[in-house]
Amino acid sequence: MSVDLDVRDVWKSYPRHGGGVLPVLEGISFTVSRHELVALVGPSGCGKSTLLDLLAGFQRPDRGSILFGGEAVADPSPKGILITQSGSVFPWISARRNLTFVMNGIPAEEKARRASHYLELVGLQEFASAFPYQLSGGMVQRLELARALVVKPDALYMDEPFGSLDALTRLRMRQELLQIRRDEPQTTVLVTHDVDEAIALADRIFVLSERPMRIKQVIEVDIEHPRSMADPRAVAFKDFILHQLGVIED
Ligand SMILES: Nc1ncnc2c1ncn2[C@@H]1O[C@H](COP(=O)(O)OP(=O)(O)OP(=O)(O)O)[C@@H](O)[C@H]1O
Ligand SMILES: [Mg+2]
Missing domain, CATH: 3.40.50.300 (P-loop containing nucleotide triphosphate hydrolases)
Structure with missing residues (x-):
């Protein structure tokens, strides 16, 4: 390898x-x-x-x-994306927006497609419009992971x-x-x-x-x-x- x-x-x-x-x-x-x-x-x-x-x-x-x-x-x-000990999702925007926010220079349709894909991958598709405070600890951690993965x-x-x-x-x-x-x-x-x-x-x-x-x-x-x-x-x-x-x- x-x-x-x-x-x-x-x-x-x-x-x-x-x-x-x-x-x-x-x-x-x-x-x-x-x-x-x-x-x-x-x-x-x-x-x-x-x-x-x-x-x-x-x-x-x-x-x-x-x-x-x-x-x-x-x-x-x-x-190379770092997921920190303290976490770093933005509390004031929705789960979906947390993902689209970090995708710079990508056409809007592709952003939307990728956000949906990664929310689904971590099992948060039903919580796309929820804010982090409305999620459980495990769900926030999954959102962290999705936000790291979304930039590929x-x-x-x-x-x-x-x-x-x-x-x-x-x-x-x-x-x-x-x-x-x-x-x-x-x-x-x-x-x-x-x-x-x-x-x-x-x-x-x-x-x-x-x-x-x-x-x-x-x-x-x-x-x-x-x-x-x-x-x-x-x-x-x-x-x-x-x-x-x-x-x-x-
Ligand atoms: N910005 C900094 N300025 C000064 N000292 C620091 C800084 N960051 C870390 N340290 C010191 O460097 C050492 C290593 O810290 P680090 O956070 O890398 O450890 P760690 O292995 O991640 O610990 P933990 O398992 O508790 O998270 C510690 O003694 C810490 O006090
Ligand atoms: Mg440490």
């Missing part, structure tokens, strides 16, 4: 409150293949959101390079997209994401604290260290879909990852 995302020796630090610098990334390198889904799991504050910001062009590395499709990522672009990005960067949802809705969102990936796959980097979610969705899982972030382990999840968490391979991966994260000890 061809490489889409090529991260080479990326360094990033922030000014530390009260002086000095806070090193977050110290020489991170990895690649993500076309249409692959890589899940990042690691401790809070290790630099996952910072890394996604860099991948999506919202920040620049201090050193090193980030290439997508062979080109340097310099600014945010519709090629090559890459999706998802930062805990289902983090605020209840367990059942999370399970449903997993299935929906897998379904969407079957129909319209994107190269995806998914940050999650949920090890089951990583195992259910990812082609590879990167287990990250405390800050400054290192990739401690790379796990190939070579289990066919649909995956059962009761599969002995899934159970073994989970045990291994939780050990790596220091959540369970021998």
Whole structure:
């Protein structure tokens, strides 16, 4: 498979409150293949959101390079869409308008067609004219996803997209994401604290260290879909990852 995302020796630090610098990334390198889904799991504050910001062009590395499709990522672009931890749909416009709003330079008819297509894909066709406050948490999350997909990005960067949802809705969102990936796959980097979610969705899982972030382990999840968490391979991966994260000890 061809490489889409090529991260080479990326360094990033922030000014530390009260002086000095806070090193977050110290020489991170990895690649993500076309249409692959890589899940990042690691401790809070290790630099996952910072890394996604860099991948999506919202920040620049201090050193090193980030290439997508062979080109340097310099600014945010519709090629790689970031779904943030806090969400970013506009509360004052309808679901449909949230989608058409982000499609710039596209004829009105095509905008309308695409908005309908993606609202349907995430099961919100009946709520096209609803405002975000009239939607449930899971529906808002699906609207976030539709709004990212509607610009037909090559890459999706998802930062805990289902983090605020209840367990059942999370399970449903997993299935929906897998379904969407079957129909319209994107190269995806998914940050999650949920090890089951990583195992259910990812082609590879990167287990990250405390800050400054290192990739401690790379796990190939070579289990066919649909995956059962009761599969002995899934159970073994989970045990291994939780050990790596220091959540369970021998
Ligand atoms: N804009 C900023 N200015 C200064 N420090 C920052 C900034 N953004 C993040 N940090 C610091 O960088 C470190 C990494 O933050 P980041 O948000 O990338 O972590 P994270 O892995 O996404 O954490 P979480 O799992 O809690 O979301 C933290 O110590 C944080 O305080
Ligand atoms: Mg974060």
